[in-house]
Amino acid sequence: xxxxxxxxxxxxxxxxxxxxxxxxxxxxxxxxxxxxxxxxxxxxxxxxxxxxxxxxxxxxxxxxxxxxxxxxxxxxxxxxxxxxxxxxxxxxxxxxxxxxxxxxxxxxxxxxxxxxxxxxxxxxxxxxxxxxxxxxxxxxxxxxxxxxxxxxxxxxxxxxxxxxxxxxxxxxxxxxxxxxxxxxxxxxxxxxxxxxxxxxxxxxxxxxxxxxxxxxxxxxxxxxxxxxxxxxxxxxxxxxxxxxxxxxxxxxxxxxxxxxxxxxxxxxxxxxxxxxxxxxxxxxxxxxxxxxxxxxxxxxxxxxxxxxxxxxxxxxxxxxxxxxxxxxxxxxxxxxxxxxxxxxxxxxxxxxxxxxxxxxxxxxxxxxxxxxxxxxxxxxxxxxxxxxxxxxxxxxxxxxxxxxxxxxxxxxxxxxxxxxxxxxxxxxxxxxxxxxxxx
Numbered sequence: 303x304x305x306x307x308x309x310x311x312x313x314x315x316x317x318x319x320x321x322x323x324x325x326x327x328x329x330x331x332x333x334x335x336x337x338x339x340x341x342x343x344x345x346x347x348x349x350x351x352x353x354x355x356x357x358x359x360x361x362x363x364x365x366x367x368x369x370x371x372x373x374x375x376x377x378x379x380x381x382x383x384x385x386x387x388x389x390x391x392x393x394x395x396x397x398x399x400x401x402x403x404x405x406x407x408x409x410x411x412x413x414x415x416x417x418x419x420x421x422x423x424x425x426x427x428x429x430x431x432x433x434x435x436x437x438x439x440x441x442x443x444x445x446x447x448x449x450x451x452x453x454x455x456x457x458x459x460x461x462x463x464x465x466x467x468x469x470x471x472x473x474x475x476x477x478x479x480x481x482x483x484x485x486x487x488x489x490x491x492x493x494x495x496x497x498x499x500x501x502x503x504x505x506x507x508x509x510x511x512x513x514x515x516x517x518x519x520x521x522x523x524x525x526x527x528x529x530x531x532x533x534x535x536x537x538x539x540x541x542x543x544x545x546x547x548x549x550x551x552x553x554x555x556x557x558x559x560x561x562x563x564x565x566x567x568x569x570x571x572x573x574x575x576x577x578x579x580x581x582x583x584x585x586x587x588x589x590x591x592x593x594x595x596x597x598x599x600x601x602x603x604x605x606x607x608x609x610x611x612x613x614x615x616x617x618x619x620x621x622x623x624x625x626x627x628x629x630x631x632x633x634x635x636x637x638x639x640x641x642x643x644x645x646x647x648x649x650x651x652x653x654x655x656x657x658x659x660x661x662x663x664x665x666x667x668x669x670x671x672x673x674x675x676x677x678x679x680x681x682x683x684x685x686x687x688x689x690x691x692x693x694x695x696x697x698x699x700x701x702x703x704x705x706x707x708x709x710x711x712x713x714x715x716x717x718x719x720x721x722x723x724x725x726x727x728x729x730x731x732x733x734x735x736x737x738x739x740x741x
Contacts, residue, residue, distance in 0.1 A: 313341035314371055317383040318360060319350045331559070332383040334509075335405075339412050344375040358397070359390045365397055372398050381408055385560070388437045406433055406562040421483050428476040429562070435469050500663055500709070501550045502541065503576045505604065506585030507596035508556030511619040515585060515646035516553040519656075543660040544653075545707075546690045547667075552579065557603045559595070566606055573607050581662055582614035583655075588643065589623035615658055616641040622648055629654055638662070669707045671728045676700040681723075688712055 315336055317329050329348065336343055347360075347368050355361040359382065360368065372380065379401050380394070386404040394402045403411070410430050417423045504512045516522060520539040541551040554576055566573070576582070584600060586593055597616075604610050621627030622645040629651030632641040639658035644651030669692075674682050682702055685691060689708035697703055717723055 311340060311342045311379070312344050312375065312377045313379040313381050314368070314375060314377045315343055315346040315381050315383065316360065316368065317346070317348045318354075319348075320354065320384075321352050328383070328559070332405075335408055335412065336381055339408055339415070341379065341381065344377055345371050347371060354384070354390075357390065357393055359384065359386055359394070365394070369398055372400055379403065381405075385562075391437065405560060409558070409562055421480070424476050424480055424483075428473060428480065431469050431473050431476070433562070435466065435473075499548060499550055500580040500666070501552060501578060502581050502583060502659060503552045503554060503579035504583050504585055505554060505576055505600060505614075506556060506617075507587065507590075507600055508558050510556065510585045510587040510590075510596070511646045512553055512556060512585045515583075515617065515619060515644070516551065518646045518649060518652060520551055522553075543663070544656055545660045545664070547660060547663055547707075549580075549659070549663065552576070557600045559599045561599075561603055566603065576604075577607060577609050579609075579612060580666070581659065582609070582612050583617050583659070584614050585617045585619050587620055588618040588627070589620045613662065615639060615655075615662065617655060618643045619646050621645045621650065631658055664707070666710055667707050668710050668713060669705070669729075670713070672704050672706060672723070673697065673726045674702045674704065678702070684716075 313336060315329075315332060317332055319328075329346075333343060333346075347364065349360070349364055351361065358365045368380065371377070377400060380398055380403070382402065382404045384404060385406050386394070386402070391402050391404065410426065410433060413426045414430065417426045504516060506512050516537065516539075520541055522537060522539050537553045539551050541549050543549060554573065582604075584597070586597055590596060601610065604612075618641060621629065621643050627645070628643070629645070630643050631639055631654045632643075634640045639661055642651055642655045642658050644655055646652075672685070676699065678701065682704070685704055685706050685708070689706040689712070691704055691706050693703075693705040695703045
């Protein structure tokens with residue numbers, strides 16, 4: 303076995319189309335991933351197979367061709383755009399005499415470079431250790447130092463067993479720390495729920511422009527760049543809406559085709575912000591020729607984390623890159639806003655987007671007239687804290703007449719505590735207003 307080099311950026315990319323026609327867009331994205339990881343691509347190998355080879359994934363013929371390419375280009379690294387089994391990875395390394403990294407390892411490496419917060423670093427390390435734990439067998443030459451045989455057997459554990467035990471301990475420690483962070487996040491969510499502030503979560507394929515849109519909406523100054531997985535750490539900001547409502551906007555990690563399961567599991571506390579959202583903004587790169595596939599990939603990950611049923615608005619971003627890109631709002635058969643075409647870069651369509659979000663939240667809110675007596679000051683304060691008060695008039699009896707917009711669920715909870723309030727509520731119609739005034 304060779305010793306794994308500490309570094310080596312001269313890389314050859316390997317991409318196979320398995321049982322399908324060649325996908326030029328997939329190869330282009332794969333190259334972007336390699337560039338994002340800092341690799342210097344010196345060659346690439348592509349081909350088509352009906353199914354992966356059990357021993358070498360690409361088959362013996364392609365493997366020999368790859369070996370020649372590695373030697374010719376003096377490559378130190380071969381990156382596969384596929385998930386390799388530990389056995390396939392070891393067989394390829396033995397044949398090629400250089401490091402072999404699969405798609406999962408490549409994405410984990412990018413995440414390790416991008417993580418900035420304490421939580422993000424813990425999540426990436428946890429994902430890396432889970433991935434590494436399946437690849438300990440003969441992965442490094444130091445694991446072969448203990449030989450069997452007469453006179454060579456001794457007490458104690460092998461290096462392999464020791465490494466497994468250490469990794470297991472570290473995984474337990476990381477899980478405990480992330481559970482504490484998850485508990486802190488849950489406290490924040492409970493506080494927002496108590497204040498009845500709806501949560502709006504940005505989701506989408508990586509590099510679709512989520513962070514740019516987040517900055518456009520909130521002026522948060524989150525790092526943005528034209529690269530895959532430019533930002534990992536979740537960011538939350540208040541976002542006022544045109545009708546006076548306030549929402550919390552959450553920017554989360556981007557998704558990608560074949561997102562490693564280790565990452566989905568490790569980033570569960572980050573993705574929890576998406577699971578607890580009241581509305582999703584699914585950001586789509588309108589200029590991407592593979593956008594329908596990207597939409598399907600995002601929907602698949604949303605299903606994995608259990609949020610496929612949440613209401614969402616599709617935001618087709620980057621219309622500035624389209625020939626005839628113009629901001630517009632599309633509705634479904636029921637008249638609900640379902641898709642908005644915008645440019646986060648120049649701001650076109652942002653007003654339509656905010657109006658669509660406010661409209662969708664209004665569907666979850668009710669508008670009512672309410673009459674309060676002189677002794678209902680505390681209840682009046684409650685409406686100012688938990689609802690949007692559109693008008694506030696003093697009555698002749700010294701009380702108040704309010705026109706409010708309040709979340710339906712919040713009003714239901716209030717009525718369950720104080721059933722007498724039902725008689726003091728009316729629909730916002732002329733007849734209802736008269737009824738309230740004459741109550």
